[in-house]
Amino acid sequence: MLFNRFYQFDVDLEKLELKGAYRLSTPFEIALPLRWIALLAGKVKCDLSASTGVHDAAGAAKMLLAGATTVQLCSALYLKGLGQIGAVRDGVESWMNERGMKTLADVRGRMSQMQSGSPELYERLQYIKALVGID
Ligand SMILES: Cc1cc2nc3c(=O)[nH]c(=O)nc-3n(C[C@H](O)[C@H](O)[C@H](O)COP(=O)(O)O)c2cc1C
Incomplete structure (x- = not known):
């Protein structure tokens, strides 16, 4: 699983004690597991589960x-x-249908580094490139 998030703590600046950090993620946090799954897919001999x-x-x-x-x-x-599970499933299915993708095998790994014609784009990027666009 890439990546399970372990319990995180924060620091209370008034009491000088540890306190629980906010536990829920935001969609912006997808970037790290997305990159590592793209880098590892097809190269490791195991299934990858995104989290x-x-x-x-x-x-x-x-x-x-x-x-x-x-x-x-x-x-x-x-x-x-819990209704979000069905919404995600339906949304992925519609997105696939619009593109003529029939099964998940048509989708999986299609944008992994291994299947990319530009594998260097998956390696360490410099901020300047990110700011002006990857090209
Ligand atoms: C309320 C709550 C309880 C969790 N409990 C555990 C746990 O007991 N063990 C564990 O390995 N991860 C636990 N997690 C971490 C989740 O499995 C997951 O890695 C993390 O929430 C990131 O995924 P998400 O962006 O879908 O929330 C918990 C997360 C939340 C929000």
Whole structure:
């Protein structure tokens, strides 16, 4: 699983004590697991399950494209309720149908580094490139 998020703490500046950190993720946190799944897909001899920052169908589709076998949601279910599972499933299915993708095998790993014509784009990027666009 990439990446399970372990319990995190924060520091209380008044009491000088440890306190629990906010536990739910945001969709922005998808970037780290997305990158690592894209880097590892097809290179390691195991399935990859995406976790952290997947909140909607777009996030799930991105993880599948990167090469995830399965996608996990936790914070999104706390925030939006269990109905979000069906919404994500339906959203991924519509997105696939619009592109003529029939099965998940048509999606999985399609944008992994291994299947990319530009594998260097998956390596360490400099901020200046990110600021002006990857090209
Ligand atoms: C309320 C709550 C309880 C959790 N409990 C555990 C736990 O007992 N063991 C564990 O390994 N991860 C636990 N997690 C971490 C989740 O499995 C997951 O890695 C993390 O929430 C990131 O995924 P998300 O962006 O879908 O929330 C918990 C997360 C939340 C929000």
